[in-house]
Amino acid sequence: QKRDASQPEFIQAVTEVLNSLRPVIEQDEEKYRKLAILERITEPDRQIMFRVPWVDDNGNVQVNRGFRVQFNNAIGPYKGGLRLHPSVNLGIIKFLGFEQIFKNSLTTLPIGGGKGGSDFDPKGKSDNEIMKFCQSFMTELSKYIGADEDVPAGDIGTGAREIGFMFGQYKRIKGLYEGVLTGKGLTYGGSLARTEATGYGLLYLTEEMVKCHGDKMEGKTVAVSGSGNVAIYATQKAQQLGAKVVTVSDSTGWIYDPEGIDVDLLKEVKEVKRARLTEYAAARPSAEYHEKKNGEHGVWQYKVDIALPCATQNELDLDDAKALVANGVQYVAEGANMPTTIEATEYFQANNVPFVGGKAANAGGVATSALEMSQNSERLSWSFEEVDAKLKNIMVGIYHNIDDAAKEYGMEGNYVAGANIAGFKKVVEAMIAQGVC
Ligand code: NDP
Numbered sequence: 001q002k003r004d005a006s007q008p009e010f011i012q013a014v015t016e017v018l019n020s021l022r023p024v025i026e027q028d029e030e031k032y033r034k035l036a037i038l039e040r041i042t043e044p045d046r047q048i049m050f051r052v053p054w055v056d057d058n059g060n061v062q063v064n065r066g067f068r069v070q071f072n073n074a075i076g077p078y079k080g081g082l083r084l085h086p087s088v089n090l091g092i093i094k095f096l097g098f099e100q101i102f103k104n105s106l107t108t109l110p111i112g113g114g115k116g117g118s119d120f121d122p123k124g125k126s127d128n129e130i131m132k133f134c135q136s137f138m139t140e141l142s143k144y145i146g147a148d149e150d151v152p153a154g155d156i157g158t159g160a161r162e163i164g165f166m167f168g169q170y171k172r173i174k175g176l177y178e179g180v181l182t183g184k185g186l187t188y189g190g191s192l193a194r195t196e197a198t199g200y201g202l203l204y205l206t207e208e209m210v211k212c213h214g215d216k217m218e219g220k221t222v223a224v225s226g227s228g229n230v231a232i233y234a235t236q237k238a239q240q241l242g243a244k245v246v247t248v249s250d251s252t253g254w255i256y257d258p259e260g261i262d263v264d265l266l267k268e269v270k271e272v273k274r275a276r277l278t279e280y281a282a283a284r285p286s287a288e289y290h291e292k293k294n295g296e297h298g299v300w301q302y303k304v305d306i307a308l309p310c311a312t313q314n315e316l317d318l319d320d321a322k323a324l325v326a327n328g329v330q331y332v333a334e335g336a337n338m339p340t341t342i343e344a345t346e347y348f349q350a351n352n353v354p355f356v357g358g359k360a361a362n363a364g365g366v367a368t369s370a371l372e373m374s375q376n377s378e379r380l381s382w383s384f385e386e387v388d389a390k391l392k393n394i395m396v397g398i399y400h401n402i403d404d405a406a407k408e409y410g411m412e413g414n415y416v417a418g419a420n421i422a423g424f425k426k427v428v429e430a431m432i433a434q435g436v437c
Pocket of ligand 1 (some may be wrong): 154156157158198227228230231249250251252310311312335336338362363365366
């Protein structure tokens, strides 16, 4: 803890994982101590930090900081997204990379854990500035990645446009046409259904959980936070399954739309115009727009059956959890990475609200990225239906895997522990088999 004291998000993620692994470790404490498994799994293989200089539209040189944390490749090449957001620092990238190890393990596919990004803020930048930044970022990053080594993907602030610019620069520098990035455009090696995968996958898993509780999605009211890639496709799939999503949000405010979010309008505002949610409200008479103020519950104040936090880390705290439980929330599943604080998670669990953490619930994105890697390797493209069916199969499998792992260790219904245990055991087995490295 001392070594990483300045990285609160990383400490939070490690604390959450290690606490839930207690029953596994207690069964074989001597082995874990002797082989220093916990010390090895919490220390990244390497952490790369670099300068990213680029020239803005006024001819001024700007400098950002780039990161790639290659955390663990026991079960496959490092895999994890690139986050472009002003809040990015080493601790955040480390927490994300650490979580990614277990998430990737849960997908059942051969991918290790990593994460990267920059404190660059894409908001308000021209396409030319985005391209300049992405090219400079990839000029350095290209030294450390490769189709069999480390395969980055999108995350907050990194969508198809950014991946395209980065792929172009990698190809130019290395002279290689290989699947070094996922989330690519469909004309150059991208996979159908990758755009939808995280949001759809979240709903496939949620649907299975609801079903296994003798319940159904049809007729449920849902609160979604965020209005980016995950939130949009979570909203779309929830509505396809017969539920009604009544909220979405961004970093400045939120929408409450009691008639149900109009997904086509939301996509037009966020994906085409790259505009703010105020534009959604302006075009939709049934929608209320609220500006975010500190201390308010935002999207979590409404009476809903299901809460799906899909924006960013620590966006749902203990007070929000209390408001949701008081309003009778029945299920919570995380589309974002660590959106729920530890106290809020414990509150849901103490109140018997089935809660699935992001590691399991949002694994559909990286699972489909791994399917993109498979398609690139065999130089073929699968149909939307084929990828979507595989995704659904994987998410249903993840639900049962984490449910079974929790039961095996006497923690029935604790899906957070189940996910950590199931993800951890596979990685550790591979680490032990590969010796001290
Ligand atoms: P996007 O950039 O597409 O959207 C992010 C959304 O979150 C935006 O609505 C954004 O609002 C909001 N947001 C960002 N920062 C904050 C903040 N500090 N406070 C409140 N709202 C904020 O990202 P994604 O949808 O891709 O990612 C969302 C989450 O899901 C992240 O935690 C990501 O790591 C996780 N995830 C994503 C996967 C994917 O495939 N895309 C896969 C697995 C996990 P604004 O526009 O105002 O910034």
